[in-house]
Amino acid sequence: MTAVTARGALAIGLARGAVELRQFFRQKETVVFTFSLPVLLLVLLGSVFGDVYPETGLPASQLFAAGMIGAGIISTSFVSMGIGVALDREDGTLKRLRGTPMPALSYFLGKMVLVAVSSLAQAALMLAIAVWLFDLTLPTAPGKWLTFAWIFVLGVTGCAALGVAASSLARSVNGAAAGMNIVYLALQFISGVFITPVSALPAAMVSVSSFFPVKWMCQGLRSVFLPEEAARYEMAGQWELGLTALVLGAWCVAGLLLCRLVFRWTNRRE
Amino acid sequence: MIENVNAVEVHGLRKDYAGVSAVAGIDLDIRRGEIFALLGPNGAGKTTTVEILEGHRRRTSGEVRVLGEDPGRAGGAWRARIGIVLQTASDAAELTVAESLRHFAGYYPHPRDPGEVVHLVGLEEKAGSRIRTLSGGQRRRLDVALGIIGRPELLFLDEPTTGFDPEVRRRFWALIERLAADGTTILLTTHYLDEAEALADRVAVLAGGRVVAEGTPATLGGRAEAEAVVRWTDAEGVHERRTQRPTTLVNELSAGGGELAGLTITRPSLEDTYLELIGERS
């Protein structure tokens, strides 16, 4: 690819991002549904966890809330991306684009813009609720926010790529929506999102979830929003940020490769 | 790449779906600047053929060249030279007409002005409306607009006028003639024989995945040579005679220059010829 067409692909990708955002935010119901499901879980489950851990005096609801922010981001990247691409396949968006000179890369750039914006909005919304209802304190150290930034970028990129790949396995929007939500729900459960602390889960279960991004995103975000001593409630008794970067980075690469392998422009199998 | 006189060349094209042939070996040549119409009953294989030429479907076998390239392999530069109007579309429901045209114009190196295109398809009043609020015919006009926004050399139209009211249909015909006059090659499918007759330089009739007839609308299926029916009325009532030479007959009948009451001379319409061609198959 020459420099000119690469620049063209970027410019068209940004234009697609604008169009994706416009279309997304004009569908009020989808917007409300996308953002409110993780928020609802956060509020309801967070209110149920009334315990305070004796060793640290930390409320269980804070532990849960910090991890739930990660789960919220995964919902707007993995689940929304997968359903969005399946929808584009079903309503003919992808077929129309396929008939134009638009580079395939631009389509994905546009989707990434949408996912980045909606994930950031989701994170901000959930963070605000966690601060308001569960007295989570926002970190002031720039280092913590830097950690948040790389976890967000790696996690969202990897999950979005996996979402695209997963959508290509489904034959319809309904199939994609059901399948992705099942995977998402199961991974949240075995990653200890709903059970705090994660060490309360059977070790074998957490060993399985350790292969997937959910556990590491949630653990990483707990390291950002909880005090140092909360690390004792992790499986390894520490934050393991190096390993987190490794696993999330590996999923980015694997997700992008999978995308290239299984992505389909149409639903038709000929 | 050799630029030849044909925009589309098809030889022995086949397309099988699970062992059943939707297209069973067809040959087509479409010259540059020509308006070519594909006719045929439901399920004849029109959409399958057109979508193979557009690069949307893979062929089972056969040779296909579109603007000198194999549509199964061609890239973005080739796509910038074609325009596609699919048989059905329901995408981009939340964008407005003007937004979608402006956005799609950005994909092409030499696009038409979006405002001009809105005018060409007569959607000025709907330019600011969300696409999901358009009527069926308006939505179809937007599809046509998106098909020509990139100033294509070759335009594919799969049943473009479905749902158009008669006035809009005439405007559409004028638009197609204007595009052709500017040098655009046009391949359209239609179920309206008056449309094929009004627009097409050449037509091909597809039935059961094969070309059963090909020619100009005037000569299709031996139409020009078919017997004419001469009808007239006199004191004895209505007469009807079939003849190869209607002029001679009329001359004889009106020897001395007498007026023949109720005189009509008709040849089979394109529709008669078409139905006969289709009927032969089934």
Ligand SMILES: Nc1ncnc2c1ncn2[C@@H]1O[C@H](COP(=O)(O)OP(=O)(O)OP(=O)(O)O)[C@@H](O)[C@H]1O
């Ligand atoms: N994806 C597919 N899988 C299986 N069969 C198909 C597929 N697409 C088309 N067919 C079959 O191929 C034949 C030709 O279909 P095609 O859509 O090309 O017809 P058409 O001439 O465009 O008809 P219409 O006038 O109704 O649009 C039909 O019998 C159809 O059922």
Ligand SMILES: [Mg+2]
């Ligand atoms: Mg068709």
